[in-house]
Structures are given as structure tokens and as C-alpha cells.
Amino acid sequence: xxxxxxxxxxxxxxxxxxxxxxxxxxxxxxxxxxxxxxxxxxxxxxxxxxxxxxxxxxxxxxxxxxxxxxxxxxxxxxxxxxxxxxxxxxxxxxxxxxxxxxxxxxxxxxxxxxxxxxxxxxxxxxxxxxxxxxxxxxxxxxxx
Numbered sequence: 001x002x003x004x005x006x007x008x009x010x011x012x013x014x015x016x017x018x019x020x021x022x023x024x025x026x027x028x029x030x031x032x033x034x035x036x037x038x039x040x041x042x043x044x045x046x047x048x049x050x051x052x053x054x055x056x057x058x059x060x061x062x063x064x065x066x067x068x069x070x071x072x073x074x075x076x077x078x079x080x081x082x083x084x085x086x087x088x089x090x091x092x093x094x095x096x097x098x099x100x101x102x103x104x105x106x107x108x109x110x111x112x113x114x115x116x117x118x119x120x121x122x123x124x125x126x127x128x129x130x131x132x133x134x135x136x137x138x139x140x141x142x143x144x
Contacts, residue, residue: 007031009099012066014085014092017106024094027068027078029124031096034104034135036060064108064129067115069122082127085110091132101142106135 010031013022022051039057083094089109096104108129115124 004121005098005100007099013095014095015095016090016092018107020093022093023081025068025078025081025127026069029069029144030067032062032064032066034062034064034096034137036062037135062135064131066127066129068125068127070071070114070125078091079112079125080110082110082125086112094129101140103138103140105138106131106133108132 004074010028011024012028012031013024015022036059038059040054041057042053042054044052068078068082070079073079077120083138086109091107091109093107106129108131113126113128115126117124123127
């Protein structure tokens with residue numbers, strides 16, 4: 001019988017360098033999809049009389065948005081960390097580790113937005129990434 005994993009336990013970390021020490025940003029609520037449907041390139045000609053034809057084109061550039069519960073703004077709070085990263089204007093290496101052990105790595109600058117809400121909602125914020133190249137995906141092999 002297959003084993004399935006829930007997203008709980010997954011984490012997002014950053015580092016100044018790809019091989020450096022990574023720091024986790026806690027409070028992660030949601031994470032984006034990695035990978036999407038390729039654009040379709042139309043190959044239909046006047047010879048086609050019933051169906052259009054196409055081939056797969058490029059995959060759209062990823063737009064990665066993470067949502068976090070906002071910690072009270074102390075010196076070590078998650079909102080303080082990501083705002084400091086944004087204010088630096090630098091690119092950082094990011095590593096997403098899923099509960100299953102799958103790892104996704106990429107480099108990106110940071111943008112931050114405070115989310116709105118209504119009565120009794122937790123304060124939350126979003127962090128946006130636009131990877132500066134293709135992301136790397138590592139799938140572990142587990143015997144069993």
C-alpha cells in the first residue's frame with residue numbers, strides 16, 4: 001500500500017549562499033505550486049478540418065507566494081526577518097523541504113506584503129519570490 005504525506009512539517013529556509021547554513025522562517029501557512037502546465041503553441045493549419053493541433057511550449061515563469069502567520073514584531077520575529085531580507089535588496093538561496101524529504105532550491109530576492117482580513121482573523125503576511133533561474137528539485141529514494 002502506498003504511503004502519502006501531508007504538508008505539515010514542511011519548511012522554508014534561506015541562506016546567503018547555496019551551500020551555506022540555512023535559517024528557517026517559521027509560521028509558514030501555505031506554499032506555492034512548483035511547476036505548471038506548459039503554454040500551448042498552435043500548430044493548426046488549413047489542412048486541419050476538425051481539430052486544432054498544438055505542441056507544448058515553454059512553462060510560464062514561476063510566481064512563488066508563501067503565506068505566514070505574523071509573529072509579534074520582536075527582533076527575531078518572522079516578519080522582521082523577511083522585511084530585513086527585502087530591505088537588503090540582495091538575492092538569497094531558498095530551500096523548501098517537504099515533509100516527504102523532497103527538496104526544491106532556487107535563488108530569489110524577497111518582496112513582502114501584509115495581508116488584510118476581518119474580525120478575529122490572525123494577522124498574516126505574504127512573501128513573494130521570482131526565481132532568478134530554474135529551480136532544482138531533489139527527490140530522495142527511500143527503500144521499502
